[in-house]
Amino acid sequence: MEMEMAAPYEPKKNSEIRIFESSDDMATDLAEYISQVSEISVKERGYFTIALSGGYLVNLMRKLCEAPYSKTLDWPKWYVFWADERAVAKNHVESNYKLTKEGFLSKVPILNCHVYSINDHATVEDAATDYEFAIRQLVKIRTIGVSESNDCPKFDLILLGIGSDGHVASLFPKHPALELKDDWVTYITDSPEPPPERITFTLPVINSASNIAIVATGEDKAKALHFAISDSYEGPDALSIPARMVQPTDGKLVWFLDEAAASSLMAKSNDFDHPGF
Template sequence: MAVSEANNGRGELRILENLDELRTDLADYIAELSEAAVKERGAFAIALSGGSLIDLMGKLCEAPYNKTVDWAKWHIFWADERVVAKNHSDSNYKLAKDGLLSKVPIVPGHVHSINDSVSAEEAADDYMFVIRQLVKTRMVNVADISDCPKFDLILLGMGPDGHIASLFPNHSALDETDEWVTFIIDSPKPPPERITFTLLVINSASNVAMVVTGESKAEAVHLAVDNIGPDCPSLPARLVHPTEGKLVWFLDKQAASKLDGLQFSD
């Protein structure tokens, strides 16, 4: 069972019966966007986050996707990363490499990880330089309105506090309006030092997918999606509004359980 509907201008909702259905629907969605981007401009620029997201992308390693997706045209980025060694258990790069990248034929030079041997501030500056060079060659598209990188797809999870990437509630990084990539050294979740895409870049993407599962996220999903008036807490997830693109929420029934006015259909 799946529900697909618009909800108060907060994007398309896809609510799946269980995790297996969600994994399949997410794989179909990513494969379709990949095919369209490769056909249109010869490359697919995708940015990942950490958490359970890589596991939920796991179907892409299986048939038919492992054979039908044009992996050689993928360019992989990270919407946020912990400033730790690439082999560290907290590294989003390691999570993605172990769970996805090592299982499909992606070109190693197309995997754009951060410089993990410098400070968080230097790593953010370095990552922005890397992206800027790829925008110049159009491996990453450019947004018409913001002149920002326009990623074909940014995949985000969400924490129970409503944080996305490494943009946490009431953190000054949410107010960054000039830079594409910023850094934090005081993350409320360990490890403290991270780099993260800013809202400017997230909202410049062609497509943003918010992938959220589990009952512990249900209240945050409600606060991020539903139209609950001026007293709504300012969750980072609620600030995702792609300017020229499309927002899709992938939810299991537990994460969607507190949404207003749901209509399930078999």
């Protein structure tokens, strides 16, 4: 069941907050949401381009592998990318590709040639360069749309998680990668969470998407979400939270939250301890 959210946390322009009582409710609604975006994109453009992160997100996509979606979605029109990836082998336990392959891709008829994973034999720098090149080629032929405002790729949907520190993709608080304006894909070698080497979409690419969904579960995300969504605190720590910087240029943002993650948003009082990021 989707829950109502207490004031004063009104959704910002072009954004929506959905709160769920259970993982199953969230997975059901997320599947319907992705299905609708897919159907609209295929009808309007002939393709559906989706960029994923790893973690719990893949498990929440499980309903798409079941009826009716398994039979009704136009899977051959799907193109799959990763908004971030760890620079590890594809069969490594920490690979987002491996997680997605086992939990989702192997269960639906998406064409293998439409799945764009990073080159796991290259250095992390070269892997980021190669990934951006592949995306640029697809933008040229308009398989991936293009933003009219900044010429960035305009993915139909970017699906993200959020860390307890407020990071999204592999963009971490106060990291120089947050300042990049011209790169579409970059790399980091100093992730505060292992493994240290990763590739990631930059903020301009994320914010250029037609649709962005951020999924958060667990009480450990509550503080980050408070500062990512709330306007009640404008201090430097809150403003440096990457999730707060996700603001679609010409698209829509939907937050999918369980009750634990949304606990600070649903509270009657605005009082909240400083998270100390």
